[in-house]
Amino acid sequence: MYRNVVGALATRHGKRAALAAPLRRAVGLRLRVPDVDTDALGTFTGEVPRTAPADRLVVTKARLGAAAAGCPVGVASEGSFGPHPAAPWCPLDVEHVALVDDRIGLVLVERAASTDTNHAELFTDGDDRAGLLAFARRVGLPGHALTVLPAVPPDGTYPMVKGIVRLPALLAAVTDAAAASRDGRARVAADLRAHHNPRRMRVIAEAGRRLARRLATRCPACAGPGWGVVGTRPGLPCRACGTATERVGELIHGCPLCDHRVTAAPADTADPAECPRCNP
Template identity: 45%
Template sequence: MRRHEPAATDEPRPYAGRSAVLATMHRKEDAIAPALNTTLGLVVVPASGLDTDQLGTFSGEIARQGTMLEVAVRKARLGMQGAGLPLGLASEGSFGPHPAIPFFAAGMELLVFVDDERGIVVSESLIADATNFGRLVVAPGDALDPFLERVGFPSHALIVRANEGSVTAALAKGITDRESLARAIATAAAASSDRRARLETDMRAHLNPTRMKSLAALADRLARRLATPCPACAAPGFGRTGSRVGLTCEACGTPTEMVLAEEYGCSACGCREERPRSDGLIRAPAQYCPECNP
């Protein structure tokens, strides 16, 4: 794919002074708004009276229907409809084993920007290696200090529920003090057939400072992308859309599963470019070669 010459544009900051509604009920604007305002001049306003839990909850009472991107776009449009604005934002998160290092926890964060005036949807994502995500099954009276210290309690809230039975059995969210935690464990254990309670980190943004930091970093990434015009049509949001594997081995020349090139694209006109790896690596170390290191 060839590189396009930059398109002329008289909109160096097309969103300066504009307002976009952020579909959240968990104060995500505290993390997301600053970068978008500083880089783009975009004013981010939280949605008023919007129940985003209807699209899925971390605690599992309502399952998320669709991919993270589909749900985030749906959420953004709910906010846009309620606010009567053509610009909207929403984020989605998912937490579990790290995709590359399963023994470690990680989070996947996605932030989407919907611009119905230009007919574009621009998204950015990141893998949050720094996360306090964790779970523990306990009985009343068990030692909790190692777990609580690891997950950052009480600055990071907890969820408690019965270990066995319905996901809503004796469910208590947003716990940030020892007394409430002890009561919740006792109640949940009594409701569970094995007389144990399950403790989980509360991953809602307003109760999880570590997640808020990840959202701030992601907002900066999205802001910088929206500040990048398409080289073909000058629409905002030109950025990386994927990658192509096949970097050849430095020893024998065999293609590997390492990224060979990065793919960039525009949501407005469909312009596509392929660029070399941003880190400058042109050959794969032999340790990643299926022939040299089977």
């Protein structure tokens, strides 16, 4: 039902490179990029605060693109960065990809997560040249870009310098921002916009492949697209004693169009080290 259908991909950041191929291969959907200001919904660089969590924003963005292009099908992606829930010292990149199809009332969101991210920031007065260069290397210059802003901006707005990939531009931006800042320091951060961040683009591509797989999988009850895992339940049994652990046990498969659900029994067992009875 997507063969040669054209969907709108709302992006200003080159995400077509990550999303077009998996969707075309899986279901034949083609993407075109309409002229739409996705930054109005909030930016990574922080000039426009976000108004909703990423998994809701991504659906709004897909609808915005579809409306701008006059297509019934819209696709968008939205990322969020934060600490890993199980390892808070580790930054985690979570990328959501959504597809809305107004022809059948389908809303599908898939996600992928990775700890391979360069999400980081540095505060510097510009004197520690070696520290600044080490930070730039760690973030991945010149393959990845940086942003620079005064640490404590002066009254009024101060334009953020974005997409910095060259050292002379970085040094000049840091000097200017530190001089403008009320505390004499510049804030240097990884540029998280997808077209300046190949690591993020890889996670977006993985979320896109998952979305494509879901679209290609039909519901056993209504034959609509999008069948897949919609929830999980803890309780994976311990390998030694069979007690339910906190690990994910049952997978709940569901259809985004009808109420059909199938619960799949766990295919694995949990390590006794994670068992409340064997290892209390």
